[in-house]
Amino acid sequence: xxxxxxxxxxxxxxxxxxxxxVTFFMMKLMPGTPYTNQEKxxxxxxxxxxxxxxxxKPILEQYWIYIVGLLxxxxxxxxxxxxxxxxxxxxxxxxxxLQIGAQAMILGSGLGILLGAVAAIRKNTWVDGVxxxxxxxxxxxxxxxxxxxxxxxxxFKLQMFPIALWDGFSSSILxxxxxxxAPLANTAxxxxxxxVDVLSSDYIELAKAKGNSRWxxxxxxxLRNSMIPVVTIIGPMAVNLMTGSLVVENIFSIxxxxxxxVKSIMTNDYPTIMGLTIFYSFLLMVIILVVDILYGIIDxxxxxxxxxxx
Amino acid sequence: MANILEVKNLSIDFKTYAGDVHAIxxxxxxxxxxxxxxxxxxxxxxxxxxxxxxxxxxxxxAQVKGGTVKYHGxxxxxxPEKEMNQIRGNEISMxxxxxxxSLDPTMPIGKQVAEPLLIHKAxxxxxxxxxxxxxxxxxxxxxAKERMKDYPHQFSGGQRQRIVIAIAIxxxxxxxxxxxxxxxxxxxxxxxxxxxxxxxxxxxETSIIFxxxxxxxxxxxxxxxxxxxxxxxxxxxxxxxxxxxxKHPYTWGLLNSMPTLDTAGKLEAIPGTPPDLLDPPKGDAFxxxxxxxxxxxxxxxxxxxxxSKTHYAATWLLHPDxxxxxxxxxxxxxMAKYDEVAPQKVGQTDGKG
Numbered sequence: 083x084x085x086x087x088x089x090x091x092x093x094x095x096x097x098x099x100x101x102x103x104v105t106f107f108m109m110k111l112m113p114g115t116p117y118t119n120q121e122k123x124x125x126x127x128x129x130x131x132x133x134x135x136x137x138x139k140p141i142l143e144q145y146w147i148y149i150v151g152l153l154x155x156x157x158x159x160x161x162x163x164x165x166x167x168x169x170x171x172x173x174x175x176x177x178x179x180l181q182i183g184a185q186a187m188i189l190g191s192g193l194g195i196l197l198g199a200v201a202a203i204r205k206n207t208w209v210d211g212v213x214x215x216x217x218x219x220x221x222x223x224x225x226x227x228x229x230x231x232x233x234x235x236x237x238f239k240l241q242m243f244p245i246a247l248w249d250g251f252s253s254s255i256l257x258x259x260x261x262x263x264a265p266l267a268n269t270a271x272x273x274x275x276x277x278v279d280v281l282s283s284d285y286i287e288l289a290k291a292k293g294n295s296r297w298x299x300x301x302x303x304x305l306r307n308s309m310i311p312v313v314t315i316i317g318p319m320a321v322n323l324m325t326g327s328l329v330v331e332n333i334f335s336i337x338x339x340x341x342x343x344v345k346s347i348m349t350n351d352y353p354t355i356m357g358l359t360i361f362y363s364f365l366l367m368v369i370i371l372v373v374d375i376l377y378g379i380i381d382x383x384x385x386x387x388x389x390x391x392x
Numbered sequence: 393m394a395n396i397l398e399v400k401n402l403s404i405d406f407k408t409y410a411g412d413v414h415a416i417x418x419x420x421x422x423x424x425x426x427x428x429x430x431x432x433x434x435x436x437x438x439x440x441x442x443x444x445x446x447x448x449x450x451x452x453x454a455q456v457k458g459g460t461v462k463y464h465g466x467x468x469x470x471x472p473e474k475e476m477n478q479i480r481g482n483e484i485s486m487x488x489x490x491x492x493x494s495l496d497p498t499m500p501i502g503k504q505v506a507e508p509l510l511i512h513k514a515x516x517x518x519x520x521x522x523x524x525x526x527x528x529x530x531x532x533x534x535x536a537k538e539r540m541k542d543y544p545h546q547f548s549g550g551q552r553q554r555i556v557i558a559i560a561i562x563x564x565x566x567x568x569x570x571x572x573x574x575x576x577x578x579x580x581x582x583x584x585x586x587x588x589x590x591x592x593x594x595x596x597e598t599s600i601i602f603x604x605x606x607x608x609x610x611x612x613x614x615x616x617x618x619x620x621x622x623x624x625x626x627x628x629x630x631x632x633x634x635x636x637x638x639k640h641p642y643t644w645g646l647l648n649s650m651p652t653l654d655t656a657g658k659l660e661a662i663p664g665t666p667p668d669l670l671d672p673p674k675g676d677a678f679x680x681x682x683x684x685x686x687x688x689x690x691x692x693x694x695x696x697x698x699x700s701k702t703h704y705a706a707t708w709l710l711h712p713d714x715x716x717x718x719x720x721x722x723x724x725x726x727m728a729k730y731d732e733v734a735p736q737k738v739g740q741t742d743g744k745g
Contacts, residue, residue, distance in 0.1 A: 288556070291449060291485060294481075306498050382498060
């Protein structure tokens with residue numbers, strides 16, 4: 083297991099390096115400069131500022147300086163936010179994003195598993211029909227549409243929640259709901275399909291033959307076996323949540339990391355773009371690693387083949 | 393000998409889009425304490441459906457049209473689900489056909505074997521695990537103690553079937569239903585499993601209903617045999633009576649198509665296919681495939697004719713007015729052997745009960 087982890091971490095570092103390099107060069111291809119009122123600047127002013135930010139050097143040299151800095155844990159300083167270090171900037175904006183992301187993930191996958199399981203157990207009844215209908219609805223409606231609708235009805239009309247801004251748990255509820263619907267619908271659909279399969283398998287028949295009641299059978303045997311494939315979609319779902327949160331954060335004016343990402347791209351804030359890309363990639367790869375480990379915990383057959391591989 | 397289980401006039405339909413399939417048509421049999429009853433028949437003859445109805449594990453589109461399944465005098469078909477749960481895996485348990493898919497892939501086998509004890513007996517986890525270990529030893533899992541925490545995929549097919557058997561017997565059931573327990577195994581392992589079941593039957597004094605389409609297996613384990621065709625029992629009797637004095641042409645066909653040491657050249661087969669049970673024939677369902685069929689076979693269902701006190705067959709050929717027919721040569725050879733084999737064997741069977 084340790085050996086496996088070390089291997090995975092080495093891959094992670096390598097992948098991060100590749101992501102950093104590719105992003106660096108692609109970013110340089112973007113039109114414009116980091117300066118807001120470029121056309122009013124004289125050639126001299128531009129030269130001085132380029133020198134100050136190190137943008138006058140050849141691109142390869144800039145790349146080298148950046149990578150060396152990165153290896154020392156230095157993500158550079160932001161152009162747009164008063165020369166704050168990028169790392170500090172990310173950290174200060176991280177909490178709200180992580181909170182709504184994690185809440186949406188837990189709520190979405192948890193309810194999704196439950197809904198899918200109930201739909202499978204009550205297959206071909208009205209319960210199943212209703213669950214399937216809402217799953218399809220949840221997958222079809224983009225989260226930003228939902229966010230605006232929630233905002234309008236629950237916050238503006240009914241005044242149950244704050245309309246926007248970031249002020250404690252109550253203001254995290256609507257964005258969480260908006261973000262949770264897609265993962266909920268996806269998990270429910272997956273869970274239902276898988277559970278229907280599992281429920282018709284021989285070991286479920288045997289579990290019933292042992293004298294388990296219907297719910298005991300589901301709890302002890304069907305749930306865990308149905309969750310094996312569901313775990314695989316949690317990774318991609320987390321990615322969707324991360325990218326999806328950009329827009330939703332904007333709608334609710336949450337000072338999150340997604341909002342900052344958009345701003346930094348708009349203003350060509352190179353160090354912030356780089357820092358955030360690397361950070362996102364890192365988060366993503368950690369999630370995938372966690373999912374893989376989770377997979378092994380749920381399915382003993384995978385655990386063994388891992389042992390065999392080492 | 394007391395009857396532990398009595399199935400009477402059982403009829404079961406399956407609802408399908410094409411209509412109602414009459415899978416079980418008026419089936420009656422009884423199981424005596426300590427005996428092994430084999431139910432033989434080809435695929436689709438209704439063997440599995442019959443035993444599943446005893447367990448209360450019928451598919452959701454199955455409908456019991458009539459009849460009773462009496463266990464110690466109580467009709468199992470009328471029992472509420474809650475009471476059935478207490479009987480299943482406790483007093484009546486079942487061994488399934490395919491050991492590769494019958495075990496939960498994500499649960500250690502020790503826990504799976506102990507599960508019926510935790511459900512039915514007021515046993516704590518530790519005692520249940522101990523008993524599970526004893527039973528795993530009993531069914532012949534090597535190093536059972538170390539392997540309790542292993543998962544099904546770490547065992548071979550034969551070992552998995554032993555584990556499935558361990559699950560079925562861990563509560564010392566009164567009735568053990570084995571639904572083709574050896575079909576998915578290769579022949580040498582089959583023999584081991586049969587021997588194991590016979591040994592276990594002696595040790596825990598259970599009655600067994602053994603379902604199979606393999607007559608060789610029947611000869612090795614059964615006391616009595618019921619032959620099923622198209623949802624009906626068409627002949628039943630002591631194992632030697634069925635093997636050496638068969639009366640129904642379908643039983644002849646089955647025995648004739650079983651390879652023996654004397655089989656030379658081509659293996660015989662029964663021509664044709666079983667009837668469509670959406671619309672079962674009026675008379676004897678086997679008539680269209682039966683070279684000995686009489687006119688009446690297509691018109692009226694034959695009743696059971698008594699051959700001996702223990703042997704009955706539903707064929708018009710046994711009617712006093714029926715013409716004498718010559719069974720196939722291979723069957724005649726078998727019949728000739730009856731006198732030398734049977735009397736002493738029949739005595740043995742009686743002694744057992």
